[in-house]
Amino acid sequence: xxxxxxxxxxxxxxxxxxxxxxxxxxxxxxxxxxxxxxxxxxxxxxxxxxxxxxxxxxxxxxxxxxxxxxx
Ligand code: 9UX
Numbered sequence: 001x002x003x004x005x006x007x008x009x010x011x012x013x014x015x016x017x018x019x020x021x022x023x024x025x026x027x028x029x030x031x032x033x034x035x036x037x038x039x040x041x042x043x044x045x046x047x048x049x050x051x052x053x054x055x056x057x058x059x060x061x062x063x064x065x066x067x068x069x070x071x
Contacts, residue, residue, distance in 0.1 A: 006071040
């Protein structure tokens with residue numbers, strides 16, 4: 001199932017942070033696209049199959065950022 005997951009993420013403060021989070025999420029199986037709003041602290045993930053929220057959360061938090069919840 002294709003879908004969209006939008007997450008509130010804290011700790012992203014620069015363009016390098018944005019790239020790190022994008023790379024982390026793009027490496028999760030089933031993720032086809034990621035866009036990040038640095039100002040809003042929001043991450044939008046496009047998925048091509050059902051993915052556990054925890055998998056996305058882990059990928060982000062592994063890099064030191066914090067997922068505050070779904071938007
Ligand atoms: Mo530079 Mo973005 O440490 O945290 S990668 S501000």
